[in-house]
Amino acid sequence: MKSNKFVETMLSLMFLHGIYLSIFCGMEFIVVPATYLTLAYGIFKRSKVARYLTLIVLLLHLLINISTLGFVYFPVSSDKLIGASQVFEVExxxxxxxxxxIPPTIIASVLFIFLMLPKVVRGYRNNA
Structure with missing residues (x-):
């Protein structure tokens, strides 16, 4: 099914982004590629549970990224925090x-919307 291939490809991109984060930002991000690889495998096997878990994980991903952007560029207390200079250990x-x-946020939002489309939901019901 074409929609499965699209979802698998996007989740694979999120997996690659997680590998990047694990290598360049710290090994605490290893949960990101593990999660997206597991979800991609579940989608490949046409699991309804994987589809719903993917929606939940993508929603959490979007919320975390949006709040991170807001925290870095619009700190709650500007007199105590001056942007991101106080948040990050390195420059x-x-x-x-x-x-x-930005790229994983865009991918996550497109994938979230794509998985919410009724046509895709019907495809899962018919093929399961």
Whole structure:
């Protein structure tokens, strides 16, 4: 099914992004590629549970990324925190930060919307 291939491809991109985060940002991000690889395998096997788990994980991913953007660029108390300079241990790089946050946020939102489409839901019901 074409929709399965699209979902698998997008989840694979999220998996690759998780590998990048694990290598360049710290091994505490290893849960990201493990999660997306597991979800991609579940979608490949046409599991309804994997589809719903994927929706939940993508929603959490979107909420975390949006709140991270808000926290870094619009801190709650501007007199105590001056942007991201107080948040990160190393010197803050705006370009790298946006490159690490914006693409997976876009992929997650497209994938979330795609999985919510009724046609895809019907396809899962018919093929399961």
């Amino acid at each position: 803050f790089d705006h370009v790298r930060f946006l490159a690490e946050i």
